[in-house]
Amino acid sequence: MxxxxxxxxxxxxxxxxxxxxxxxxxxxxxxxxxxxxxxxxxxxxxxxxxxxxxxxxxxxxxxxxxxxxxxxxxxxxxxxxxxxxxxxxxxxxxxxxxxxxxxxxxxxxxxxxxxxxxxxxxxxxxxxxxxxxxxxxxxxxxxxxxxxxxxxxxxxxxxxxxxxxxxxxxxxxxxxxxxIFPTGYHGAVSAGVRPGSTVYVAGAGPVGLAAAHSAQLLGASTVIVGDMIEERLAQARSFGCETVNLKEHSNLGEQIDQILRAPEVDCAIDAVGFEARGHGDDSGHEAPATVLNSIMNVTRAGGRLGIPGLYVTGDPGAVDDEAKEGTLKIRLGLGWAKAHTFVTGQTxxxxxxxxxxxxxxxxxxxxxxxxxxxxxxxxxxxxxxxxxxxxxxxxxxxxxxxxxxxx
CATH class of the missing domain: 3.90.180.10 (Medium-chain alcohol dehydrogenases, catalytic domain)
Known part of the structure; x- marks a missing residue:
């Protein structure tokens, strides 16, 4: 044997x-x-x-x-x-x-x-x-x-x-x-990426990079990737993505406006999940709802949010008791007001x-x-x-x- x-x-x-x-x-x-x-x-x-x-x-x-x-x-x-x-x-x-x-x-x-x-x-x-x-x-x-x-x-x-x-x-x-390739692709498909779309991808880890490449394959006109690690952002730029360093900038909409001349994208992908951190001066602190709330802010009304990033029902290391059972402070009212579509879960x-x-x-x-x-x-x-x-x-x-x- x-x-x-x-x-x-x-x-x-x-x-x-x-x-x-x-x-x-x-x-x-x-x-x-x-x-x-x-x-x-x-x-x-x-x-x-x-x-x-x-x-x-x-x-x-x-x-x-x-x-x-x-x-x-x-x-x-x-x-x-x-x-x-x-x-x-x-x-x-x-x-x-x-x-x-x-x-x-x-x-x-x-x-x-x-x-x-x-x-x-x-x-x-x-x-x-x-x-x-x-x-x-x-x-x-x-x-x-x-x-x-x-x-x-x-x-x-x-x-x-x-x-x-x-x-x-x-x-x-x-x-x-x-x-990761199907997962990134699913994130892009779930977000409704099509020829000409402007897309924001939260996270430049492997799934985020796969989602960015998938958005390009689907015909996106501009793919913007946000992360806090410059090495990962450089990797995103290596195949034609625009990037935002979220450790240096707290206002994502302003950064997107500098790239697109508009503060919103057509669709967004969360490739970070439940270990998200705050942006800018708050980047040293874990804030698990940050990505979900930020992509609602920067996605146009009627847009779609693909969420391949992992969220769990049990997190013993979470920042508070609610987050330990997967209960996060998400601005669902904002998503409702903007008529967003959310797609979550395994790919x-x-x-x-x-x-x-x-x-x-x-x-x-x-x-x-x-x-x-x-x-x-x-x-x-x-x-x-x-x-x-x-x-x-x-x-x-x-x-x-x-x-x-x-x-």
Missing amino acids: AGNRAVVFTKPGEVEVQDIQYPDLVLRDGPGVNPLNVGRKCNHGVVLKIVTTNICGSDQHMVRGRTTAPSGLVLGHEITGEVIETGSDVEFIKKGDLVSVPFNIACGRCRSCKERDTHICENVNPDRPGSAYGYVDMGGWVGGQSEYVMVPYADFQLLKFPDKDQAMEKILDLTMLSD PVMRYHRDLMMSILSGRAQIAKAVNATLISLDNAPEGYREFDGGASKKFVIDPHNMVNYS
Whole structure:
């Protein structure tokens, strides 16, 4: 039996690479596994040899201790791999296939899945609709920042790359299909971006940069990205975005006016989420409703707000008791008065990943360049977490088996 190593959350601020159980086609008991999921048979699943697996900002929320994630949780929901074992019920996916794994786990059988809402599958998480690999309160499915991982419902979920050699040449782009590229794209689609739109993106982390690139692909005339870290803003400028340093400027509308000659945009995207901070002189203080309120301020009446940024129902490190349970001081009256449309929640990855794959393979999408994809080994994952938490403008891609050409 082969071994297996993985990135494991141990305590707030720390992850370790540890030996874990080699996967089989059963969901075993372990940290974070819902008791109702223990022993769940997955003959519809496959075992993957991980080719690439990415560190996500959502992982960082757990590592910072801002969720109820248990010690020992195996991290990682952004997974690309080679099929090395198939369950008896798998008909179409074959050994040797190179595939992208949507981070949402979806059965393909429930009402939500049949309506293409695979982000709120009703059968994979006993706590509530929606699930993901290696994530708190998501059913306990083992994460994929590892050498090997089990993926259920393979025929329904997996996106097979049509040519393995071509895929490996573009693997730094294709690895983004499991989450951040569809998530950024969903943010832009939800915000109603269309040819000629002016767009504000809050946050220049990987999802924000993916949203900005997606807005460009959708035909936006101007994409403005706001952040407090100059290195990340420089990355946004590297592919044609305008930028606003929110640490230096408190009045976002004035900054947008200097760029557009108008203080409002057509639509906006929140790629920050619940760990937002104040702007300008208040940038040293956490203020979780800041982004939501600011994008309502600067989005025109009748505009749409795409909100792929993560908001949680349990945040032990929040600034007050209300925020600890996800209750934020949002100016809903302003949004009502301006007739805004809000779109929130996980991204239904399967709604977008095939089209985005074709955009990558054709050369139209350059997502790895946009997010500054940076390869690291599995052993270097803890340092990658530390560097990413410090604000590095990089999307860390873990290569557990040294399968990717580093040149």
